[in-house]
Amino acid sequence: MVRLLLWLLGLCVLAVGLVIAARENDGFVLLQWSPWRIELSLNFFIVVLLLGVAALYSLFHFIDALLRMPARARRYRLRQRRQRAVTALRDSARLYFEGRYGQAQRSAKVAVEGGESPGLAALIGARAAHEMRESDQVDAWLAQASQHEDLRTARLMTEAGILTDRRDFADALTRIDALQSGGQRHVAALRLAMRARRGLGDWVGLLRVVRLLQKHRALTPEQAAPVRRQAHMGALRDADPSDLDAYWRDLPALEREDAQVVRAMCEALIADGQQAQARKLIEAQLDREWDSALVVLYAETDGSDVQARIGRAEAWLRVHPGDAGLLLALGRLCRTQQLWGKAQSYLEAALAVQPTRGVHVELALLHEHLDRGEDARSHFRSAALMG
Template sequence: MKGLLWVLTLFALAVGVSLAAHFNDGYVLLVFPPYRAEISLNFAILLILTAFVVLYVLLRGASLTLSLPTRVREFRERRLREKTIGTFHDVVRLLFEGRYSQAMKKASEAHAAGQSPALAALLAARSAQRLHEPYKQQAWLERAALDDPKLQPACLMLEAEMQVEMQRFDEAVSALKRLQEISGRHIAALRLELRAQQGCGNWDEVLRIARLLEKRNALLPELAQEIKLKAHRENIRQRRSDLARLQAYQREMPSREGSPRLARAYAEALMELGADADAQRFIEAQLDVEWDSRLVSLYGQNRGGDLTSRIACADKWLPQHRDDPQLLLALGRMCLAQRLWGKAQSFLEAALSLSEAREVRLELARLFEETDRSDEAMHHYRAAAGEHLVAQ
């Protein structure tokens, strides 16, 4: 339909021009002494239009002829760019397909051809990393940094990843520090540094980075809590030989990062250092805030401190936690240590009725040995040995 309208328009235009020329009686007089020429105005207009078209064609042809070398060069450059883009598309596709050997081969070809050599070297380094070939990766990283200094941050990130995978954590931390000097820290670099600092055992740095990532919503709260818990426990373990440092660390620890597992680790460290009274007070305060059966068990294993006050304190917990075998076991142990045979036996037998744990039977066996009831002691020793074999 659109073509038909154009045809009709052209015919109408032709008719209009024809009618205008028919009624045009003008003429053009050309004088060039001693010559004179007289032509119609219509013919003069036609000659002018024809001369314009011929001149345009000649000039256009000359322009195209003169620009031919430039156009050929641009054509070749365009073909080279298209080929380069195609090559990089192949490299990226092969990387995602997991065909790392072919990806590295393609990237090597692109680098040798001078097609964005820095980027080609970076892609080859990534392929070498996936193939676990650190020497090739390092060589490609050096080429990439040499070809284009702007790729230095990317090279350092790849180098740090390589060092972490090879468990060279100190070297990974060094690479990330150089990265920070160049471009600052970002989320991916912080996550990588978190792994490297964990490998180095720099638990104070682990805590700092984990808190920062959690603040930026870059770590799940559960994962952040587990990482911080492990860091705190390792820091407590490193301070087990110095009571003052251990207690100072506990005081400085944020309350929101506390947990029953961390409380047990701190209480065990206090007991190892012989600070039984401090361990007693800490466990009692912790249990008043949050009940934890394992911490109660640790409370009963503490052999130092004032046993009488500890037994009295545990008796206060008993009405609210009668069905907790660990509390009954702790009371039995403390009464046994105080040579309160009758109370110890009643608590231990109550714990055994709730949970036939091996440790309960061993405590009963010790009790019966202390009270010269060898047959009953042997019965519990055999039962404990049978439970141990079943557990294995």
């Protein structure tokens, strides 16, 4: 406020000074251009000169503005287009997360055409098209995104995720390998690699990825256990028989105690004819942790020590008297040993505890061997009805 008053005071003093100076100024200006002669007071001449300069300046400024108008109009249109593109990019992301994938693609197209982060907009469009199962559109969006090298990591991650969802696991792993070629461990990429290697049945690679994810604390032990178990079971199923012992020795002790892994190892050993080794593994596992499904496999091993296995199984029965799997295993072992009465007793006990197709088949075979045709057919029918 004080500054404004000082300015007003200064202007008043200046105006008074100019008036006094003009009153005391008797000078004149003589303009002669034959045959004309003009005489003006100096004060009037100064006023006319100042007004003329101001008029010329205004005229030139107006002409310059007219000449600049097309460029200014272009810049204005570009600013408007850029603003629309920024809004479209923001809308495309929002619409994608809202699940409105068609509108997300349209907004992404506006953003690309407006030049606002076209690579990022193309990736959003690709993901939206993938959600709508529009494969051709996905490929077109990804082709646009590939022109922007600064978004290489984002593009490879998007491609890997889309290819994994398409179950094109080999190509997905190619993108993931390219992403990690610099030695960087990308946790999200490792998660995709886990899915892809599981889909391909690359069990050794799956185990390696699971261990890396655990190392980076991206998987809890509870989350890793079923994946690791599946990988071991698949690897044992596909392993060459000559490599079984080496594979088993290389397993960590804790993983060798997993009942399902032990079962897969025993099945592989039985298929290779290594019956004695399979029985030892089953007995050690059952002594450590009871597994009803594993004891059924115990009866499927061939060999001459059936009587010893029956004795071992009957000792288990005293600890687990109502276990249907154990009763079924004892019935099979007794049938193999031609202990028909004991076999029938154990199998009927198993049937009473838990009727299953396997028990009906065993009873049917037993009755068939004992020439009880009607009982055998009855159990075969029951087994067939149970699928």
